[in-house]
Amino acid sequence: MTHSYDTTSALRAAEHVDPARLLDSIDALATIGARADGGVDRPALSALDIDARRGLIERAQALGCTVSTDACANLFFRRPGNEDLPPVMTGSHIDTQPTGGRLDGAYGVLAGFECLAALADAGVRTRRPLEVAIWTNEEGSRFQPGAMGSSSFVDPARLAGYRSVRDAAGVTFGATLDAHRAAFPSLDTRASGAVHAFIELHIEQGPLLELADTPLGVVTGIQGVRWHSIRCTGAAAHAGTTPMRVRRDAMTLAVHVRGAIETFALELGGDAARITFGSWRVEPNSINTIPSAVTFTVDFRHPDPAVLASFDAALADCIAQHRTDVHLEPLFEHPPVHFAESAIERVRAACVALGARSQPIVSGAFHDALHLAKHCPTAMIFVPSRGGISHNPLEATDDVHLVSGTRALAHCLVELCNEAR
Ligand code: HGY
Ligand code: MN
Ligand code: MN
Secondary structure, eight states, X not given: OOOOOOHHHHHHHHHTOOHHHHHHHHHHHXXXXXXXTSOBOOOTTSHHHHHHHHHHHHHHHHTTOEEEEOTTOOEEEEEOOSSOOOOEEEEEOOOOOTTBOSSTTHHHHHHHHHHHHHHHHHTOOOSSOEEEEEOSOOSOSSSSSSOHHHHHHHOGGXXXXXXXXXXXXXXXXXXXXXXXXXXXXXOEEXXXXXXSEEEXXXXXXXXXXXXXXXXXXXEEEEOEXXXXXXXXXOOOOBTXXXXXXXXXXXXXXXXXXXXXXXXXXXXXXXXXXXXXXXXXXXXXXXXXXXXXXXXXXXXXXXXXXXXHHXXXXXXXXXXXXXXXXXXXXXXXXEOOXXXXXXXXXXXXXXHHHTTOOEEEEXXXXXXXXXXXXXXXXXXXXXXXXXXXXXXXXXXXXXXXXXXXXXXXXXXXXXXXXXXXX
């Protein structure tokens, strides 16, 4: 039987996106890990994450999809195509920040589900299979680095090192992977193999689209990132009896090192620099004991690889000046990524086909697309974030934008699914 694949099926799929079904699915997922302030706290591979995964597995099965997983607990929901060719993939993550919002990651996964449902409603059969993925531990908040699922999908050799990473309670990532496997013992293991293209829909998490009053972002790439943990050591002593001149206060040293890093990061990176010292641990963390050790994290982002290299050199110099009292542990680094023009063009064409205004944008946040871009033609679609707020319970996007982003995703995916090569 010959099949015709014309652009009308992409338009029909987009038209069958059901706003109420999409928005209801976002509300439903947000109840798992809901915070009293309207945000979501659903740590990677926590019992809450497992709960959320269970519900989405059941929904995928009800949609007629096959469900599979892999050694890093990524989940894959596959809608068959007419031909057994490499699939087109979409998806994102459902783990959140501790004071996260209801859209970061979840929106991309649920929009993927909405596309599966819209294709079924429209009676569209595509040439290629369509897969929606849930990538494990994108945030990197519980286990560093971030994007463990997507990076080990692209480069399986990374997983061995990830398994021994511990969270703040001392639980290893490997133990949570084993618990995930035990929670879903009958899931098939996804056969590795080529992916035709990957498109990720995500909230912008910044202010640019809203400031430009543009409903859709055609994401052309992602800026570079450096994550480090820095441990400063001193000597515990009594807060009341120890004279200031003889102290070795680890917090005094940490505050000094933090200040030096912030100064050279901003000098090197200018307005485009993003430097954050977000996580701190003080030992023994007692009001009346001088800190013996302070460990803090550094998150540096910049679009220019030369600035990232200069930052690396300046950081090494800074640490070397303190010889034995300051120890640096690199956690994650990735150069800036530029997406494949062919995938970007599909996104741009979808926005035009749907009559939606769009603009090119480089992502300030990293996403699973950062790694998929090494594996297959990859691009992203952004929708505006109200006030540019994210990683915050106030994270929000207008419903009309959530729907138009999903329609653009549906159009783009069907066009890619119908590509012969
Ligand atoms: O940190 C990031 O850019 C992403 O939100 N995890
Ligand atoms: Mn995200
Ligand atoms: Mn995030």
